[in-house]
Amino acid sequence: MADSYDVIVIGGGPGGYVAAIRAAQLGKKTAVVEKDKAGGRCLNYACIPAKTVLHTAEVYDAAVNGEHLGVKVEGASIDWDALGQRRASVSQTLSSGVEMLWKKNEVEFIAGEASLDSDANVVVGEETYEAGAVILATGSVALPIPGVEFGDRVVDTWGAWSLAERPQKIAVAGAGASGSEIASAYGRFGTEVLLIEMVDQILPLEDPDLAKVVARAFKKQNIDVRTGTKVEKVEAGEGSVTLTLGDDQVEVDYLCIAGGRAPDVEALNLEAAGVKLSEDGGRIEIDDYQRTSNEKVFAIGDIVRGPALAHKASEEGVIAAETIAGAETHPIDVALVPGATFCHPQVASVGMTEAEAKQAGHDVKVGRFKLGGVGASAVYDDREGIVKIVADSEYGEILGAHIVGNRACDMISELVDVMALEGGYQELARIIHPHPTISEAVLDAARAVDGWATHA
Ligand SMILES: Cc1cc2nc3c(=O)[nH]c(=O)nc-3n(C[C@H](O)[C@H](O)[C@H](O)COP(=O)(O)OP(=O)(O)OC[C@H]3O[C@@H](n4cnc5c(N)ncnc54)[C@H](O)[C@@H]3O)c2cc1C
Helix, strand or coil, X not given: XXXXXXXXXXXXXXXXHHHHHHHHHCCCCEEEEECCCCCHHHHHHCHHHHHHHHHXXXXXXXXXXXXXXXXXXXXXXXXXXXXXXXXXXXXHHHHHHHHHHHHHCCCEEEECCEEECCCCCEEECCEEEXXXXXXXXXXXXXXXXXXXXXXXXXXXXXXXXXXXXXXXXXXXXXXXXXXXXXHHHHHHHCCEEEEECCCXXXXXXXXXXXXXXXXXXXXXXXEEEECCCCCCEEEECCCCEEEEECCEEEEECEEEECCCEEECCHHHCCCXXXXXXXXXXXXXXXXXXXXXXXXXXXXXXXXXXXXXXHHHHHHHHHHHHHHHHCCCCCCCCHHHCCEEEXXXXXXXXXXXXXXXXXXXXXXXXXXXXXXXHCHHHHHCCCCCEEEEEEEECCCCEEEEEEEEECCHHHHHHHHHHHHHCCCEHHHXXXXXXXXXXXXXXXXXXXXXXXXXXXXX
């Protein structure tokens, strides 16, 4: 037997790296096993590279379309190699930062692929590490659509964010958060984008009012949106790929499949360790404190229920570590996990949509406010968007909040805070917001619930 630890975390993504730091902060001798890079898929292949490239799309768009702001740029172009280098270097910097935090907190980094043995100790290569407790944080992997394989021309989301060239034409299958981000970046780079979605709304999980604003904006970004459309056949050739969409055939340089993901649990040897999967599709079954069916083993992040989001994984890591250490903690409230999509315009939401709230039996009141009403949106030259607050009419409890537009992903935090602290829309309507900021639209949306928005 190699070294023994109080806590061994398998997977160094936003779930695992945070769990390890919290366990170490609470005095536990802790190690993380990671088969690839510190920071996991989020920092190296998903959230961070995506947002880095999206930022370049935003800067490029401002350069090309900024003449009316007094910025005249002649011959603006994208240096694809420089963009790729920056994308890689941002991830590298953040990944090194995670390693530094582990070192600072005396968390041991064990490189390699881990599995469990029947005592739920951790096996890496030839070594077995004894563990007081194990936290599984192995994340998820991309799934192609049935009958289609990934390859040079049919890529997953990481493939789309790391293309060696800027394509002339790209098709994106799946208009959820990832697919919409890819479409919005490439569209603004000047690529012809075909965004295909099976159901009749892009961003299918979002309130339809928000999705409509995004669909309108996408038309101005070289994006041809096809909702209610299924990719029926995919034929990949040397330099292109042909898709059959109903009666239509389309040839593009690349197809990105931005659809489903599956938990990455195959290597873990879960059955031998007595860790059960849920019946609804292979995620690991857990209780409110992230405990699995083996009392020594915990699971967090994309491999357990709830939305597959980095910030949810991190909070679950904190809960698992605190539970193991016997510290005071509280279960995650999945209903308060905000969603954030960084396409242009940004989309962010928390809680129930208007339709969901009605379906759940609430007597619903809605406050809707257009971002264009506040001064800051004129200052920042970005007037498209709305804030929508869904409240229960009895006491004013905020059931859901939905924002589309400039800085939506930052602004949603305020709504999450109010909901978490059980404030109502009436309190939010009296909280002073700094001027001139887009956040003043949140204030007016809260006032709009009772019909007294100032700038409507
Ligand atoms: C393109 C894209 C963009 C996204 N953007 C966002 C975003 O903007 N915001 C957001 O909140 N979420 C975003 N997500 C979702 C987010 O990436 C995930 O929810 C998050 O990474 C989950 O964190 P995790 O810790 O569970 O797993 P991961 O980040 O997947 O990390 C798991 C780690 O475990 C390692 N591992 C797996 N098996 C083993 C093993 N047996 N032994 C050792 N190591 C192992 C893997 O190598 C990996 O490094 C995005 C996802 C995609 C695909």
